[in-house]
Amino acid sequence: MDHLKLDNQLCFPLYATSRMITRIYQPLLEKLDMTYPQFLVMLVLWEHKKLTVGQIGKKLFLNTNTLTPLINKLIDKKYILKNRSLEDERIVFISMTKAGKELQKSASGIPECIVNASGMSADDIQTMKILMDKFLENASRNYYLESQN
Amino acid sequence: MDHLKLDNQLCFPLYATSRMITRIYQPLLEKLDMTYPQFLVMLVLWEHKKLTVGQIGKKLFLNTNTLTPLINKLIDKKYILKNRSLEDERIVFISMTKAGKELQKSASGIPECIVNASGMSADDIQTMKILMDKFLENASRNYYLESQN
DNA sequence: ACTATTTTTGTCGTGTACGATATAATCTTA
């Protein structure tokens, strides 16, 4: 039963590390009054300006049942806006407010802080990223549900 | 602002992959009537037979505010037991029931399923595990709170 | 045109995570 030992598992350190990262981000993001998942929504919007709820979900691998409440919180904070499409009334476009755009400057140093906090070499970080992207691509091909595509 | 692009981040694929793994486990663990975090508790108990709540928490990097309700659910399912220590009444020992022990056999094939589902080579899996363990060790040294030690 | 299906977003219930706080038992130390 060796493969049932915690130390022999890949999934567990992955799960623990992911939570650890949220914890490392927390004090930095607290200054911007947001959580890590909220920060991820801001990231894609800083890059793409205007996206539908579904497009954001596809980029973050999140369904609307998670995304909608999360977006509503960012709207309450006046960082983003909702606009229903005129051509297709089902579609909701999300875009940044002025306040939201201005946050980007304050946030620009955050990713570097995390890398430093991890104490990993640039090489190790790069390798991890490549492997993680590969894992994610493989797994999402098989396990990312159609309902979300 | 390149380091603010989603594609350039390490943390995001880590977060997404961790969730993806829970999703891959879900149909397999459903047959054992448990969730992934509940499975992790079972893993450490299959290995160590009898542990305090705090010892389980230290191994899984989980505080009692997460662990207690999770443990209570496994007790409801009759997989584990609580026993208060006689020498120190604050301490609660957790151990397996017969039914809990018997689950180990049914669970023994699960980790392999996950590796297969990931479509990664054994080498890549090994490298990921080494790097993840390293990241976790570094990060936990700095961010795992004293209250949990 | 009209019904059935699909698409897009949203709501609801359950189960983690985790900070803040509570509570009871033990230990410290004056």
Place this chain on the structure above:
DNA sequence: TAAGATTATATCGTACACGACAAAAATAGT
């Protein structure tokens, strides 16, 4: 040995995740 600090566990409130389902708009097929 009694007050104060510490330790182990538990409770509470907030915020994700996600399966199941709902609702409204658009599209397809007849």
